[in-house]
Amino acid sequence: MSTVFNFTFVPWFRSVAPYIHKFRNQTFVVGVPGEAIAAGKLPNLVQDLALIQSMGVRVVLVHGFRPQVNEQLRAKGHEARYHRGIRITDSVALDSAQEAAGQLRYEIEAAFSMGLPNTPMAGATVRVISGNFITARPVGIVDGIDFQHSGLVRKVDAVGIVRALDMGALVLLSPFGFSPTGEAFNLSMEEVATSVAVALQADKLIFVTEIPGIRVRPFDPPGDDNPIDTELPLADAERILAEGPQPAQPTDPGFYLQYCVRACKGGVERSHIIPFAVDGSLLLEVYVHDGIGTMVVDEKLESLREANADDVGGILQLIEPFEKDGTLVKRSRTEIERDIANYTIIEHDGVIFGCAALYPYPEARTGEMASLTVSPQAQGQGDGEKLLKRIEQRARLMGLESIFVLTTRTMHWFLKRGFQPVPPDWLPEARKRKYNWDRRSQVLVKRLG
Secondary structure: OOHHHHHHHHHHHHHHHHHHHHHOOOEEEEEEOHHHHHOOOHHHHHHHHHHHHHOOOEEEEEEOOHHHHHHHHHHOOOOOOEEOOEEOEOHHHHHHHHHHHHHHHHHHHHHHHOOOOOOOOOOOOOOEEOOOOEEEEEOOEEOOEEOEOEEEEEEEOHHHHHHHHHOOOEEEEOOEEEOOOOOEEEOOHHHHHHHHHHHHOOOEEEEEEOOOOOEOOOOOOOEOOEOEOOEEEHHHHHHHHHHOOOOOOOOOHHHHHHHHHHHHHOOOOEEEEEEOOOOOHHHHHHHOOOOOOEEEEOOOOEEEEEOOHHHHHHHHHHHHHHHHOOOOOOOOHHHHHHOHHHEEEEEEOOEEEEEEEEEEEHHHOEEEEEEEEEOHHHOOOOHHHHHHHHHHHHHHHOOOOEEEEEEOOOHHHHHOOOOEEEOHHHOOHHHHOOOOOOOOOEEEEEEOO
16 A cells, blocks of 8 residues: 555544544434436435434435426426426326336435445445335415425424434435325425424535535526635525525525525534535535535524633644644643633534744743644635734733734745744743754744734
């Protein structure tokens, strides 16, 4: 095995580990449209779902069948009809939907049963359970149009789904529901996935979609100056829906977003829109810091705050690689526990991605900023600037007139932010006695206005 592989794999795996721990025993509801299956993405999606489940996540998979039903209708010489983005399901469309659902359920269960050697499914045992977990009611007549056999979710058998998940099974749901009288209703995948996520109070609702996510300016063309907004507060998502036209097609910005908003307002912590065109998008969204699509949250996940005793382990894990390569001076757990009140951290979704400490020297009206660290996963996003500004703010509140740093490798970063080099003799007497002349760190000072 190559040294380069070792060098990249180990840090990567360590960076993923916090998410593996965090999501164990959580419940994810994943909605996959029929378009993804028609595009040949099912094998890779199944492999990724099996991998996620093997790491302790409880998975409910809801599949769609929009293009498959339309194909059945074309074969029968029948036209597909929609209104407000909802299929008008007459008797022919209902028969087509039942045929498409049966075929897709067979394909999905077969894909989860594969266990070929040297594939991600090797050794995987994924039990798939389906059932009549959805009670439905008719859409009825809207705008003078009778939707006939199209329905909406009336009730979710959350107890039954949880029982299946407790058995270690993956629950597979088709977009069908049944009335108490046994009448079948065609539902939308998005309606079922959202209703199930709310009923289960799932930790995540994930739509694997035709679109890459919601852009910073959602109604403008894509471009380098209009990237995907990776984290969208609920209030902003509601504003986008209010400003935009009524979504009718899955490619409309508001189509999946409206269900994400509904899920978040119903108690689901995180709702995601990710592209099926990108291989591994599920893994990238769940186990990488910024993900690949758009996540709708009720509040910002990133927080800048002072550290407490519970953060010691996260700080140690963050700074350890930088201590090993000589960027930072090594600090023991005891030192960090003792000085934890000096630390400021940035955390994202419960994981610490940045830290810095302020050690005041009141007699000299200055303070040392130490252990300024940002995870490689989050570098280039301004977290270092945020930590510096917070340390400056803390220093001013203490009545300090300057802050200083000792660095051997990052001098230019500090110079660009207003620091000036000074000789080691400038240091306060107490700090000068601890200066490591062998390390020959550069001393940089910033005056606080």
